[in-house]
Structure formats: structure tokens, C-alpha cells
Amino acid sequence: MAGNKKKKPETWSAGPGDADFRPLVPGPVAGIASLFVPGLGQMLAGQLRRGFLLLGSLGSGAGLLIWRIHLLAHREADLFAKLLKAFDRRPFFVGLVAACILLLWIWNAWDAYRQTKPKTRGGIGIFVLIVVIFFSLGWQISEINPYKMIKELPDAISPLSRVLWPWKVAVTREKQEISARAEILIGCEEGELPRIPEESPGKPYLMVEPRCGELSRLDEDNKVIKGTVVTLTGRGFVPDTVTQIWWIDSLSNKFRPRQEGQYVSVEIDKNGEFTFDLVMPYRLIPPSARGPQYHEVEARQVTGLGKLMVGDPLRLTLARMAETIFMGMMATFFGIIFAIPVSFLASRNLMSHSWVAMLIYYLTRTVLNVIRAIEPLIWALIAVVWVGLGPFAGIIALTFHSIAALGKLYSEAIESIDPGPIEAIQATGATRLQTIMYAVVPQMIPPFVSFSIYRWDINVRMSTIIGLVGGGGIGFLLVQYIRLLDYRAAGIAVWFIAITVAILDYASSEIRQRFV
Amino acid sequence: MLEIKNLTKIYDDGTRALTDISFEVEEAEFLVIIGLSGSGKSTLLRCINRLIDPTEGQIIWNGTDITRAEGAELRKIRRQIGMIFQHFNLVKRSSVLTNVLSGRLGYVNPLRSLLYRFPEKDRKLATDALKRVGILDQAHKRADELSGGQQQRVGIARAFMQHPGLILADEPVASLDPVLAHSILGYLEQMNQEDGITVLCSLHYLDLVQRYASRVIGLRDGRIVYRGTREDIRRMTDEQFREIYGAEAVRVSAGFEAKGGE
Numbered sequence: 001m002a003g004n005k006k007k008k009p010e011t012w013s014a015g016p017g018d019a020d021f022r023p024l025v026p027g028p029v030a031g032i033a034s035l036f037v038p039g040l041g042q043m044l045a046g047q048l049r050r051g052f053l054l055l056g057s058l059g060s061g062a063g064l065l066i067w068r069i070h071l072l073a074h075r076e077a078d079l080f081a082k083l084l085k086a087f088d089r090r091p092f093f094v095g096l097v098a099a100c101i102l103l104l105w106i107w108n109a110w111d112a113y114r115q116t117k118p119k120t121r122g123g124i125g126i127f128v129l130i131v132v133i134f135f136s137l138g139w140q141i142s143e144i145n146p147y148k149m150i151k152e153l154p155d156a157i158s159p160l161s162r163v164l165w166p167w168k169v170a171v172t173r174e175k176q177e178i179s180a181r182a183e184i185l186i187g188c189e190e191g192e193l194p195r196i197p198e199e200s201p202g203k204p205y206l207m208v209e210p211r212c213g214e215l216s217r218l219d220e221d222n223k224v225i226k227g228t229v230v231t232l233t234g235r236g237f238v239p240d241t242v243t244q245i246w247w248i249d250s251l252s253n254k255f256r257p258r259q260e261g262q263y264v265s266v267e268i269d270k271n272g273e274f275t276f277d278l279v280m281p282y283r284l285i286p287p288s289a290r291g292p293q294y295h296e297v298e299a300r301q302v303t304g305l306g307k308l309m310v311g312d313p314l315r316l317t318l319a320r321m322a323e324t325i326f327m328g329m330m331a332t333f334f335g336i337i338f339a340i341p342v343s344f345l346a347s348r349n350l351m352s353h354s355w356v357a358m359l360i361y362y363l364t365r366t367v368l369n370v371i372r373a374i375e376p377l378i379w380a381l382i383a384v385v386w387v388g389l390g391p392f393a394g395i396i397a398l399t400f401h402s403i404a405a406l407g408k409l410y411s412e413a414i415e416s417i418d419p420g421p422i423e424a425i426q427a428t429g430a431t432r433l434q435t436i437m438y439a440v441v442p443q444m445i446p447p448f449v450s451f452s453i454y455r456w457d458i459n460v461r462m463s464t465i466i467g468l469v470g471g472g473g474i475g476f477l478l479v480q481y482i483r484l485l486d487y488r489a490a491g492i493a494v495w496f497i498a499i500t501v502a503i504l505d506y507a508s509s510e511i512r513q514r515f516v
Numbered sequence: 517m518l519e520i521k522n523l524t525k526i527y528d529d530g531t532r533a534l535t536d537i538s539f540e541v542e543e544a545e546f547l548v549i550i551g552l553s554g555s556g557k558s559t560l561l562r563c564i565n566r567l568i569d570p571t572e573g574q575i576i577w578n579g580t581d582i583t584r585a586e587g588a589e590l591r592k593i594r595r596q597i598g599m600i601f602q603h604f605n606l607v608k609r610s611s612v613l614t615n616v617l618s619g620r621l622g623y624v625n626p627l628r629s630l631l632y633r634f635p636e637k638d639r640k641l642a643t644d645a646l647k648r649v650g651i652l653d654q655a656h657k658r659a660d661e662l663s664g665g666q667q668q669r670v671g672i673a674r675a676f677m678q679h680p681g682l683i684l685a686d687e688p689v690a691s692l693d694p695v696l697a698h699s700i701l702g703y704l705e706q707m708n709q710e711d712g713i714t715v716l717c718s719l720h721y722l723d724l725v726q727r728y729a730s731r732v733i734g735l736r737d738g739r740i741v742y743r744g745t746r747e748d749i750r751r752m753t754d755e756q757f758r759e760i761y762g763a764e765a766v767r768v769s770a771g772f773e774a775k776g777g778e
Contacts, residue, residue, distance in 0.1 A: 420605035423567050424671075428678055429595030429622025437630050438618050442609045 022046065023116040034112035038105060041112025050115070054108050057130045058101065064137050065097050093140050100133045159487045166491025170314040174307050179300040180206035180234065181248070186285065188212040191292025204236040206299050215295075216282040227280030234275075234299050237268045241303060247281050248296040250289065257281035266299070274299075313489035316477055321496050323391055324473035328460030331395045335402025335459070336452050342368070342403060343410030344436070349422075350414060364407075371404035376462050380471040391472030398459050398466065406455055413447035414440065450512045457508040464497045517543050517714060518564070518682060523573035525559050525738075533559040534738045537573070541682070541716060546708050548725050549718040550742075551735035552761055557718035560735070561684045564716070565597045566590060578681075595622025598675030598713075600704075602687040604667040606674075608660035612651065615659050615670050616642045619677025638677075645673035649703055665696040672703050683707065685717040689724070697721070701728050722757060726750055734760035 023030065023045040034041030039055030042048075072094075073085030087094045107126055114120040180203070183194035193212060199205045213228025237243055245264040247257045256263045259279060266276045278297070285293060310318075344350055346368060351361035379397035387393050421439040430438065467475025474493055481490035518541040525534040534556045541547055549557050562568040564575055566582060575582040577593055585593055598619070606615050620638045621629055628634075634642075646652040649669035654662060659670060668688060675683050685704060689697035705728055707713045719725050725732060732749050734742025742760045744752070 418605075418608075420601060420603055421607045423562075424599065424601060424605035424674070425607075425618055425621065427565050427567060427594055427597070427599040427684075428619050428674070429591040429593075430618070431591065431621075431626050434621045434626055434629055437632075438610075438614075438621065439607055442607050445609065 025116070027113040027116040030116050031109045031113035035105075035109040038108045039112075041109065042115050045112060045115035047115050047121070054104075054111075054126070054130075057133070058104055058108065061097070061104075061130070061133045061137065062101055064141070065094075065101065068137070068140055069094065090140070093136060097133055097136045100129055100136070104129045104133065159485075162487035163491035163494060166313075166488040166495065169311045169488045170492060172309050172311045174309055175302055177300065177302050178204050178237065179298055180204040180236075181296045181298045182206045182208040182232075183211070183294050183296050184208050184230065184280075185212035186215060186250075186293040186295055191294075194294060199235070202236070204234065204299070204301075206297070207233045208297055209233070213280050215280050215285075218282070224282065227282070229277050229279050230297075232266070232274070232276045232278055232297065232299065234266075234268070235273045237272045237274070237299070237301055238303050239268055239270045239272045241268050241301060242266070243268055243274070243299050243301045245276070245278065246298040246300055247283070248298060249283055250293045250295060251286070254298075255281075268301075313481070313486070313492045317474065317489075317493050317496050320467075320474040320477045320493075321500060324463045324467075324475075325460055325500065327391050327394050327398065327463040327466075327473050328456060331398030331402055331459045331463070332452065332456040334395070334399040335406050335455060338399070338403045339406035339410055340448075342407040343414060346407055346411035347414040349417075349419065350436070350440070368404045368407045371400055372408065374401075376401040376466060377469055380466045380469045384470045389470040389472070389476075394463055394466040394471030394473055397471055398462055401462075402455055402459060405458075406451060409451045409455075410444075410448060413444060413451070417443040453508045453511050457504050460504055461501055464501070517541060517578055518716075519574075519576040520564070521574040521576070523560070523563060523575065524571050525556075525563060525568065526571045532738055534563070534570070537735075537738075537740055539733055539740065539743070541714060544708065544712045544714055546705065546715045546717070546728055546730040548729035548732050549716070549735060550720070550722075550725055550732060550760060551718070555735040556738040557735055558686050559738075561599075561686050561716065561718060564682075564684060565594050565599060567599075591622055595678050596681050598678045598680035598683040600668070600671050600675050600683060600685040600688045602690045604664075604671045606659040606667055606670055608658070610659060611656055612646070612659055612662065612670050613642055613655045616645055616655075616673045616677055619645075619674040622678065641677060642673070645676050646670075648676070649673050664692055665699065668692060668696075668700050669703065672700070672707075676707065680713060682714045682716060685715060687718050687720060690720055694721070697724060698727075704728070722752070726752070736760060 025033070025041075025044045030041030030045050032041070033044055034054075037055065038058040039051035039053070041051070042054060043051030045051075069082055069086040072089050073082040076082040076085050083094070104126070107129065111123070111126050114123070180197070182197055185191055185194055188210075196207060196211070197205065209231045210228070213230055216227035217225045219225055232245070234243070242265050244256060245266060246254050248254050257278070258264065258281070264276075264278065266274045268274050283295075342364060345360050346364040348361060351357040376397045379400045380394055383393035383396040387396065417440060421443070422435060425435045425439040463471070463473045463475075464478075465475045467473040467477065468479050470476065474497060478490055478493040478497075481487075481493060520540070521538050523534055523537040524532075526532050537556075537560060549560065551557050559568060563570045564582065566585070570583055573583065577597075580589075580593065582590075582593055607618070610618075614632065617634050617638060620634060620641070624634060624638065643652065643655070646655055649672055651662070651666055651669050651673075654666060659667060662670065671688075683704065688704070689700050692700060701717075701724060704715050704717065708715045717728075719729075726749050729749055730746050732742065732744045733740055734744075742756075
């Protein structure tokens, strides 16, 4: 190449593209022109596109830099102070981009000069600089921050691990309440001592000793006079658990006594037994009370020891997942039904026989493109306004999008069919409808099946997230769990989405391969 | 029975495919059209059954002008004209039988046919047609499972199902080897001679032309440059042949002879 150029320096063909190129101005003029207006020199040198590219990138680069500087230092009044402040806050970003823009400006002048010389025309070095400028701007504008990712990882591990392994809440046990009571006489002066409760095997048992005592009281200075210390002895509880102690007064009011500010609870040993010294709590004896007052103390356990149950998150997830799959299926079904006739109207090869048909063709195409340009999530928002929250809104949204997407795919399949059989069937004197039925439809079946299954796949995927905007399905549940910070439940939903999509992906590709 | 008057076809992109073509086709003739690829043979044949609309001129078929026919009238004319294609143009995913039956589409009840239902009489006709071309045992195979020669026989059976007065054959043997070519043209000759069906056929190989044609028309750049009878063709020399095909032409008598040109 280089040798070639040297051999015939008088030809102008060394530059890429045009062979007979003449710069409008001499080199220095081009250079100076580019110094004043970036890219002008290149345009004068006959490199119109290169000139516009340089002008555009330098202009927009500088504009974006000024915008970011303004944001970094919006309080400063004049430009220079802004620049200093911004440089102070983000020295690397501001310094790099400003330096690159300055360098690009100078380089652009030199480049303009070089563009007038056939030997040095072209060259892509200058574009590397443009890439650097826009990469730096992009980094800053989109707030990319890898440091933050690392710094905040430890805090994120706990919720993330719950999402990753959420199965703790998948299965729960039925809640069971176990309790045992013992009576106690208030004041030992009057009344009979309560009976010692009988112990029966298999049931929890509580005994209190002594069986009478004084409640805690307040003296004149509102100081607590501690009541009698009674010893609670319990047997037959669930081993290695925590049990709550409750107090029940003579009017059957239940409350949890406190000791040193904490609710009283006891730990059951491995034999299911405990002993605990309880200070009798403070309780006013109502003035109207007559005769001996009997209170009760209760040891109460609420344990998940009942039979195994599917947890709420799992149950709801499964229900919503079924809803999701059927949403996708119904949307695909309706999509196919409407897309088939539409696709015939949107096929150039079937609609090119008259100008009315061509008009219909262009209209259909335009409508399909507009519908397809609007994301299903936005259709869902519209449908929610229309028919309210729930899966039906999601189905409407997905159906709209499916009609447009399938209509386009189908019509492209129709356009790519072999025209030979069509002319052969036409030549037999068949009507248009017969021609479609005999020459078009048989050719259409494999792509139709393939696209339809693919669409079902996409629709189920879409219906997992269409719930985010209230369109029903599992997304509806997922977004609720995430907002409630219930990461385990959300994790279950995420797992099921992943499992379903993976199975579907596999199944749809298998079916498509078998069929086509 | 068929008269073509001053036929001209200019495509939308400005290509001039046919210029002022006039000739007559007699009842029960085997008229062969020769010419290079791009000389307008396919366009001419497709103008006759209006798969392509001619720009100017008339095509008179038993007294009616095909170029003016529309709708039902055109379909009625088309069903009397069978067509055979170079690439067979079978519906590949349909069965052989369905492909043959589709030759009756111009005759049957259009609504019933949309459900792929044909009268018993037509099914009988299809069986006979398949028997005639010797592939009755393949009737329930998918069309694309057949070999090239068998597929063209299905094409012939389909055309025969129309009970045509005329068969247009657009290079029916160009994608087959010479042995198969004779077998396929043999069926056309048989229909021509036994059933009195007029055949209008475009061909490439001179020896096939010499063997089957009762009359020959030569096309070059969309104009008729040669008209000859069976005897003229038999006496045809390489020079005359080259005149039709142009200076760069090669005598491809069986497709294997020495090359000219370079």
C-alpha cells in the first residue's frame, strides 16, 4: 500500500472513497478554518461527513461538559468559578474531559490541514479521542460507581441470601398452643389454699409453691414493694424452647408480668421441664372485691409443632404462577387469532394486486408498527385504567403486543414463501381464497407454529413482570413482597419465575425443533 | 385456436421483455419456443395465462381476448390452460394427491375445496392421472420426498387434471438430466398426440427440439428471430442456431458437447 502511494504521488486516489478529489482550499486555510469552527476545514477539504462528525461531537461534548459542570457547581455564579468548583469536586472527570476536548480542538485543526493532502487523508486516530470523551461523559452522567458496589456488598448479603435461598418459609408447621395453669391465693390470711393441679401424662403441668403470697405493691412514695417470690415448676413442655409466663387475675384479665423491665419467659430444658422464681406482679385488687382472691399463673407455649403445611408465600406463588402461565397462554391464543388475518393484510406479496390492497397493506403495517413500538408494560398501564387491576388487564396488554409482533412475523413469513406454488395454483383457475388455502397455507404452517410457540414463551416471560404495574400474575405478588421487604417470600417468587421460564424455554425450543 | 397479436411487455422497472410478438398456434401442435435465458420465453408463456399482464397487444383464445378477461371469466380461461414449470412449483408440504387434485380447483365448488374436500369423481381422475404418469404408489407421500423427475410428473398430472386444451410448459426439463428429460417430454408428446392437447413448450437443448417440436419459434431479446417447421429444425446448422442464440452461444445439443467461445 505505502509503496503504491509513493509510486504515483500525483494521483488523488490515495484517499479512501472518491478518486477524483480536489480540496477547495489549501491546507493552512483549512486548518485555520477548523480552529474557528471545528470541522469546517474538513468540509472545505471535501470531507463533508468527517467535518460534520467532528463539529457534532465537539459541540455536543463541550455542551454536555458545561451541563455537568453546572450541576456540580450550581451555586457558583460565573463560569470560571463554576469550573474551579467542579474541578475541585471531580478533578479526574472534569480534567480528563476538558483536556480531551481541548486536545480534540487542536487535533481537528491539524486534521483539517492533513485532509487537504492526499497522502494523509482519512485516518481514524482522531475518533479514538471522541470515543474517550463520550465514554467519560457517559460514566459520569449515568453515575457509574463500582466502588459503591464493593462497599455496600456486606450490607446487601443478608437480604440477597434470603432471596437466593428462601426455602425456610416455603413450608411451615401448624401453630399449636400448649399451656398449663396453676392457681394462687392472694394473701395467705384468709381462704383455703388452692388445690395442687393434677398431673396427667402427655399434658403439660405447672405447679406453684407456695400456693399463696402477696402481690407487688406501691408504697406512699410510689416505690415498688416486691411481692412474694413463688417457685414455678413445669413439666411436659416442648424441650429446648422458650415459654411465656402469663398472669391471670380474678377478673380473668391476662397480662404478661415483667421482671427487670423484660417480659418474663423461661427456657425449657431438654427434658421439657423448668423451674423459675417469679416475683408476684403488681396488680390492684379492686376495692369491690370480697372474699379470698384467687389468681392464676400460666405457662404458655406457641410452637410450630403441628402438621407440615405449605407456607403462605409458596402457596400464593404457586397460585399466581398458574395465573401467569395461563395469562401468557390466553394472550398468545388471542394474539394468534387476530394476527393471522392481520398478517395476510400486511404481506406485500398478497396485497400487491391493486392500489386499494396496497393502501390496506401500508395502513396495516403502520398500525402494527405503532402498536409494537409501545411496550407491553405501557399497554398494561392503559388496560388497568380500562378494566381495573388483575390478570385481565395483563392479558389485554399482552394480546395487543402479540397481535402486532406476530402479525409482523407472520407477514414476513408469508412474504418469504416460495412464489412458485402460488403461480401454479393460480394457473389452474383457482380463486384468490383457494390460492391462499392451497399454495400459501401449507407453506405457512411451520413458521406459524414456530413463531406462535416462541410468542407463548415471550408472553409468559412478559406476564411475570406485567404484574409490576398491576396486570396480575406473579409480578403483582413479587412487587408486594419486595415493598414489604419480605425477601424470603420474594425469593420464592423469583425462584419460580426462573424455574418456569427455564422449563418453558427448553420446551418451546424442543417443540420448535421437532416441528420444523 | 390461439392467436397472439403484437404482444409487448414492459415491466414496471422499465425492462423490455417482449416486443411486438405475433404468432398463431394451431390445434394439437407441439410448438417449441427456443432462446437464451432472459430472451422472454417465460414472460411470453406467463402472458398467455395472464400470470403476467401484458402491456400491449392481444391474445385471442378460441375467440376471446385473454388480455381483457377479468375475474370469473379469466379463471374459466385459465382452467383450460395447464401449466408446467421448470421448478415444478409443487406445494412441497402437501401430499402428491393434494397437489394433483389442486388441478381441479377451477372446476370444483370453491367453498368445499377450502376444506380440502373434492368430489369422488375428481379423486378418481387424480388416481387415473397418477397412474398415467406411473407414480400412483407415491400418492400419499409429501411432494418434497419425491425425486426431481417424479415431481415433474406430479406437475404434469396436475396440468392434465384441468382437461386443458393447451399446456404451457416453461422449460419443463431444464432442471432434470437428459434421460429424465426424454421421459418427461414423452408424457407431453403422448398428451399431444393421444389427447390432442396443444403444447406450447420452451426448451433449451437443440436435440430435444429436433426430436419433439412440430414447429419452432426463436426468441432473442424479446423479439421473434426465427420461425421454422419440423423439417427446418432437422436441417438446422450451427450457424443458424448461433443466429438465434447470439454470438456467445454454445451448441448444447445434449448438454455435454464441446464448448464454443473460449
